[in-house]
Amino acid sequence: MPDSDQNTGQRCKQQCWSAGYKFAGTQGGVECFCGNIFINHGIGMGCTTMCSGSNNGEMCGGLWHLSLFETGLYVPNGFIGCYKDKRDRILSTSLYSSDSITGDVCKQDCKDAGYRYAGTEGLECFCGHTFKDYTKETGCNAWCSGNQNERCGGHWRISLYDTSCEFVNYLK
Incomplete structure (x- = not known):
């Protein structure tokens, strides 16, 4: 900052x-x-x-x-960042919309479907093999409906994840 x-x-x-x-x-x-x-x-x-x-x-x-x-915010493992999204979506596939979405659930569902990247934007879960080179942003301020301590994107903002990341304990 x-x-x-x-x-x-x-x-x-x-x-x-x-x-x-x-x-x-x-x-x-x-x-x-x-x-x-x-x-x-x-x-x-x-x-x-x-x-x-x-x-x-x-x-x-x-x-x-x-x-x-x-900060008290839950951030799923594999979180890449908050990105601006556009009508030509940063990730190619809209997987589903859910009233109980979290970053971990979307990430796992995209991984299970064979995608490398996942993203949450409000109630929506997006997937892709690559992601477009859009601007990294702030503004991912929509609470995940499945976890009120986690952010799931925002208005034209997407929380982006790498599905290949496994948990690494850096606190040891």
């Missing part, structure tokens, strides 16, 4: 959550990073830089140290 002179842990968490990410991290007082996985390099004592937007002494990481937070 862009550097901010109003950075706090809560503000960074909100920005990352709104952009559809599972993790948020502050660093150097003004920086906010978002992601869906992290590799644990160990716990350090270097989070000594005050948040630029804090008036209560909150620390926002330090030099090469990240204060890490979970």
